[in-house]
Amino acid sequence: MMRLPKFTYLTPRTIADAVQIIGDTGPEAQFVAGGTDLYPNMKRRQQTPKTVISVMRVPELNRIEGDGQTGLRIGASVLLSEICEHPVIKRDYPVIAAAARTISTPILRNMGTIGGNLLLDTRCNYYDQNYEWRKAINFCLKKDGDVCWVAPGSSKCWAVQSSDLVPVMVAIGARLRLASTLGERIIDAAGFYNDDGIDYLKKRPEELLVDVHLPPTNGWRASYQKLRRRGAFDFPVLGVAAYIRYDRGKDPVADAKVVLGGIAPAPLVVREAAQELIGQPFNDDRIQAAAEACYVKARPLDNTDFVMNWRKQMARQYTLMALAALRA
Ligand SMILES: Cc1cc2nc3c(=O)[nH]c(=O)nc-3n(C[C@H](O)[C@H](O)[C@H](O)COP(=O)(O)OP(=O)(O)OC[C@H]3O[C@@H](n4cnc5c(N)ncnc54)[C@H](O)[C@@H]3O)c2cc1C
Numbered sequence: 001m002m003r004l005p006k007f008t009y010l011t012p013r014t015i016a017d018a019v020q021i022i023g024d025t026g027p028e029a030q031f032v033a034g035g036t037d038l039y040p041n042m043k044r045r046q047q048t049p050k051t052v053i054s055v056m057r058v059p060e061l062n063r064i065e066g067d068g069q070t071g072l073r074i075g076a077s078v079l080l081s082e083i084c085e086h087p088v089i090k091r092d093y094p095v096i097a098a099a100a101r102t103i104s105t106p107i108l109r110n111m112g113t114i115g116g117n118l119l120l121d122t123r124c125n126y127y128d129q130n131y132e133w134r135k136a137i138n139f140c141l142k143k144d145g146d147v148c149w150v151a152p153g154s155s156k157c158w159a160v161q162s163s164d165l166v167p168v169m170v171a172i173g174a175r176l177r178l179a180s181t182l183g184e185r186i187i188d189a190a191g192f193y194n195d196d197g198i199d200y201l202k203k204r205p206e207e208l209l210v211d212v213h214l215p216p217t218n219g220w221r222a223s224y225q226k227l228r229r230r231g232a233f234d235f236p237v238l239g240v241a242a243y244i245r246y247d248r249g250k251d252p253v254a255d256a257k258v259v260l261g262g263i264a265p266a267p268l269v270v271r272e273a274a275q276e277l278i279g280q281p282f283n284d285d286r287i288q289a290a291a292e293a294c295y296v297k298a299r300p301l302d303n304t305d306f307v308m309n310w311r312k313q314m315a316r317q318y319t320l321m322a323l324a325a326l327r328a
């Protein structure tokens, strides 16, 4: 049985206290929300904070405010199960509810939060193993070792961004609010993820994710398609988020984005796919051309489930599905 290491557990009730505690405690401390990612990682000794600071009892982090007209603010500690069922999210941002519904299982969605999902650790077959397994291969670059077993000549870790909500947030232009003892800053989801499996976030370790801001829904729609082995629950090994702004029946397309998740350390914005759509009629030919662009740009590595060449081909298929859903 894998056991948690010993740690001190703190439960601040305000943002000011939360950021003060982590500021005082330093790099040995880490925030936790639902713990569905952090605690398994601690059991596998991938992350070993001596102090764990819960963000679940800070009221401001548990609120949902606004709607599709004004834009929506979702606190970082809001549970995934609440996101799936929230009437305003279902009505005005159905893509968020739909993507959240594909995450893990109902029990885990009752623990896991939107903030934890957007900050999820990157994943790799050589890393998501227990300590003894990783020790047997002399560990790897991401933790305790000095070789990447996926690309042994590489000085970079290729562990994969595996959150279902991340590509959707990038596609719709969400923004993230961070707080620390130095103050607050807001950063676009599109600029928040690094293409590096170790240093995968622009967030500094002592920064608290306060909330996620969704833009008003003035004429855009978005969809999400997820490839995974088990339909009941599994991490995405490819996720395609498609965003489009156009007046139905009134071509051309005013704006478009296609974002691929689950194939690289950061979500991949396929600009070539958008170029095939923007300023054009939204028809089968253009959708096919955009899907082809995603096939060309997708370069999955052999470090998650399924054969990588097949996953590359699925980038075309899942883009077709994601864009077709927006024509319906
Ligand atoms: C069996 C299983 C299946 C899963 N399937 C999926 C899946 O299909 N798709 C998917 O996307 N995910 C999946 N997950 C991962 C995880 O359950 C979800 O991503 C969940 O949303 C994580 O949220 P959490 O609150 O539990 O995060 P936590 O584990 O609490 O935290 C995750 C990370 O975020 C940091 N953190 C959390 N909140 C804050 C904050 N407010 N400010 C700063 N840092 C913070 C923590 O320090 C930690 O580094 C799965 C997990 C398991 C165990």
Ligand code: SF4
Binding pocket: 123, 124, 125, 126, 127, 140, 141, 142, 143, 147, 148, 149, 150, 151, 156, 157, 158, 159, 197, 303
């Ligand atoms: S991509 Fe390489 S360095 Fe990164 S977790 Fe996998 S094996 Fe380790």
